[in-house]
Amino acid sequence: MRPFVHRPALLVAALTAAIALAACSGAAATPAPTARPAATSPGGSATMGTGTFHDVEGAANGDAALIRLADGSYKVVFEEFSTPSAAHTNVILVKNPDVAKTVDVDQKAFVDLGPLKSALGMQDFPVPSAMTAGVMDYHAVVLWDTQLARALAVAPLKP
DSSP: OOOOOHHHHHHHHHHHHHHHHHHHHTTOHHHHHHHHTTTBBBOOEEEEEEOOOEEEOOEEEEEEEEOOOTHHHHHEEEEEEEEEEOEEEEEEESOOOOOOOGGGGGTTSOEEEEEOOBBBSSSEEEOOOOHHHHHGGOOOEEEEEEEEEEEEEEEEOOO
16 A cells, blocks of 8 residues: 655645755755644644555555544545446445455445545545544545445555
């Protein structure tokens, strides 16, 4: 699984590299920035879990992440995402650590984040505010075919 790159973290990495380069080149010493956990961005959001999609009864590629925003809300973000079609496909969260087949999904206990916005590219899905308190009980992001009631692909979320 590729590490999930939260875009604001790139700025911190670039600044750290510039400071290290200056120190090696003999330039005046500059104190290192205060260390932050790798999963926290300068804006106060934090990556709570990441995963890479794998096929179940359909196909998808890319990464998913559960992000806690500075205001305490959550969203699921897809990066480098692709699937053959977005038709009648919703994004759901399930409590399972992974899904190997459709029957693994408890159809009465998932959180529906709404329809897939596109078959390609980065997109995000807000988690309903009513689910904020229990969101860490959900461990996988599933692409759910609403017409045939089946799991197309899943991204198990790991801390």
